[in-house]
Amino acid sequence: MKLAIIGTGYVGLVTGTCFAEMGNEVVCVDIDAQKVDKLKNGKLPIFEPGLEIFYERNRREGRLHFTTSLEEALPESEVIFLALPTPPGEDGSADLSYVLGVAQQIAAWMAAHPEAGYKIIVNKSTVPVGTADRVREIFESYGLRASEQFDVVSNPEFLREGVAVEDFMKPERVIIGTRSPRAAEVMTLLYEPFVRQGNPILVMDERSSEMTKYAANAFLATKITFMNEIANLCERVGANVDDVRRGIGLDSRIGKQFLYAGIGFGGSCFPKDVKALAHTAASHGYHFQILQAVLEVNERQRRVLVERVAHYFNQQLQGRRLAIWGLAFKPNTDDVREAPAHVIIRGLLDYGAELSVFDPEAMENTRAVFGDAIRYASGMYEALEGAEALLICTEWNEFRRPDFQRMRQLLARPLIFDGRNLYHPERMAQMGFEYYSIGRPHYPPHVNPSLDLLENITDGKVDA
Ligand SMILES: NC(=O)c1ccc[n+]([C@@H]2O[C@H](COP(=O)([O-])OP(=O)(O)OC[C@H]3O[C@@H](n4cnc5c(N)ncnc54)[C@H](O)[C@@H]3O)[C@@H](O)[C@H]2O)c1
CATH class of the missing domain: 3.40.50.720 (NAD(P)-binding Rossmann-like Domain)
Structure with a gap:
């Protein structure tokens, strides 16, 4: 399959590289010209165990490309992953300006190039419940028709930095949030090689998928915090x-x-x-x-x-x-x-x-x-x-x-x-x-x- 990954950070670079490793043709896009330059010249901008081998092989074999130009990546890509930052705003809410801004750019390009055909836009960034709907509305506002010209899918990422490649190659589960059977089928095809040992691909609606990611992280943060409180009490009671x-x-x-x-x-x-x-x-x-x-x-x-x-x-x-x-x-x-x-x-x-x-x-x-x-x-x-x-x-x-x-x-x-x-x-x-x-x-x-x-x-x- 031909894929574009927008945002080539810890998640985007691992995602793009691992998809290329499975034989897909991948273009990674980033606005950070310095980062893209490094990647084009054979240098990884981050430290992530196991990434280098895949990166070098797939670059050498011409399946993994890097560019700063979104327009260059869009025409051929059937599935476009957004792996963009969602930093906390002043009030703690996720700042969606990167995700919605890029969605707007893609929608405008697709509206101007109807010949490019059906594309799936995948939110891999961690985004609040309702974001897939907001992205879909952006595309519809450009006159594009859901399920015919595009679909928006929520596909949260659960990789852990430090073991990101291993996690991506063998995920315990893959979550696909979409109500479009067409998009669900493409996404399942894309992920099947990663779950050959039988780990599940769960297809659910977009909101449940978005919530699953937050629920997972919030639960883990709570688990650690609970143990820290127990530790503090242990010190006081001599345990x-x-x-x-x-x-x-x-x-x-x-x-x-x-x-x-x-x-x-x-x-x-x-x-x-x-x-x-x-x-x-x-x-x-x-x-x-x-x-x-x-x-x-x-x-x-x-x-x-x-x-x-x-x-x-x-x-x-x-x-x-x-x-x-x-x-x-x-x-x-x-x-x-x-x-x-x-x-x-x-x-x-x-x-x-x-x-x-x-x-x-x-x-x-x-x-x-x-x-x-x-x-x-x-x-x-x-x-x-x-x-x-x-x-x-x-x-x-x-x-x-x-x-x-x-x-x-x-x-x-x-x-x-x-x-x-x-x-x-x-x-x-x-x-x-x-x-x-x-x-x-x-x-x-x-x-x-x-x-x-x-x-x-x-x-x-x-x-x-
Ligand atoms: N890091 C993790 O372990 C992890 C795990 C799961 C999910 N996530 C989520 O994935 C998302 C990305 O996280 P990350 O850690 O990879 O972030 P990151 O900051 O490492 O990478 C984001 C990249 O996007 C690029 N970018 C910004 N605006 C752009 C634009 N308009 N066009 C193209 N590229 C642009 C940045 O230059 C940067 O390279 C976040 O929503 C995060 O919550 C992260």
Whole structure:
């Protein structure tokens, strides 16, 4: 099939590349000329594991193209995916100007080129309930007839950054929101190669499809937030959230995933999608109480480490050197949008701390935000030199089994605030670290020289 993907960001680029991998001919469009230039010249603008191999192969074989020109992409394309930003507006609602603006451009072009034939416009962006109807109305306002000349489909994306290619190639489910049998058939044909193992393609109406995406993200954000609240309470009652997590995760109604306590959720999706759903509810006269609580608790949770560090040093952080490991909002991505680490950096800078940071992939994106206000270390150990404490903000694998002796030598104080619960609290104390984590006991340091350092690991996180 011939496809156009409008918006070549984290979702659009993965979508286009994976469709090309299945033999489709794909044109990716973006208004960011620099990004398109890079892509045309064989350079990926984002870090996403597994993407490069598919990107290179499909470009080489002529199935994957990049352009800044919408007009160039439209004539041949049978299905046009919108993978455009839907950032939060001032009031928390999703800003639809990108989606509706591009829909308008496509409709105008199609009205002027009736010979181009039937096309399906697919909303892959996360958009509020009713957006497919609004897009259809735009096309109708140009005199175009639904089901004959065009159809609008809602096809929300559930990929997770960091495992996006894997998720796209083997989705647990595909949601297709359309009441047009013609569009449903084309979309099913397109997605069948991705669900050969029997995962379902669910066809439903547009509004239910749009709601499914928000319900999924809001539920996941709630699940994480619930666990963060349990962790906070564990600290106060002397329980260990790791044990509680295992204890409840074995209940199949609860499940093991997404139960890891930490420093709050971030990223380009959960915060904005929870806000947008709350806004949708409010605009329909419904007070969606849980969502308000999730947003409030998460805001608080993202500052937990800042408050803890400030409390430890009696609010005296002015000029104090602190190290941060992990800047991306989660491991295996360079994405720093709404990253808890950035909230923490801002909080510590407000206190006057001097920060030395390291992340395997997100340094450049962090530099674009903080410029010279912080120091960028060239490696994880360099970040520690002379620091009075280490804060761990992202659970990259390489932080899980570090050289603890080296860390102790480099740090001015053997003090760690771990926002991701990477290490075993008691073992850390035995190695002489003062170690604070989330929802778990704190043990006073008492060095035990016979300890095997490599055993000092908890069973690792599995959630992406
Ligand atoms: N990132 C995720 O993990 C994820 C997962 C599921 C759904 N989503 C949703 O997918 C949508 C896109 O998210 P993303 O993370 O890929 O965003 P992104 O910011 O990475 O990418 C959007 C791209 O659209 C381009 N763009 C903006 N206006 C344009 C225009 N007029 N014409 C062509 N290109 C234009 C931008 O330059 C950018 O490259 C959002 O609605 C998001 O909520 C994201």
